[in-house]
Amino acid sequence: MAGQDVTPLHGGPGDDTDFDRVDPSRAEQDFRALREEWRPADEAVAAVPFTHEIDFRGEAMSLRMAYLHLIGEYSRHNGHADLLREALDGVTGR
Structure with a gap:
């Protein structure tokens, strides 16, 4: 979003x-x-409006959509963690 070239910490x-x-x-x-x-x-x-768009792999993406994507990814991974926990302790439906 800020136009900085950032090297991935974990391989990319x-x-x-x-x-x-x-x-x-x-x-x-x-x-x-x-x-x-x-x-x-x-x-x-910090100073970028949510409506600011960048070209992301040939598609326009706003800062708002980037945040929504991150929220979705965290949710998905938390769901995976819950499935693993359920497989370990057998507790479901809480």
Whole structure:
């Protein structure tokens, strides 16, 4: 959105190798790194109106739609986590 060239932290689109490097002992450190990654992203769009559009893979995408996409992705991944939890503990329908 801000027109900055940012190098992907975890390999980029189509590269899922970061899942192969999961280390539970680093969970707190990795969570802090995620929170720190959000800060410059928030700063980059702080003055950008929600209606501002960019060309995203040949399609117009507004900042509002980028946020909606992120919300959808988080929801989808939380749903996956819930299915895994359900498979482990057997509790459903809460």
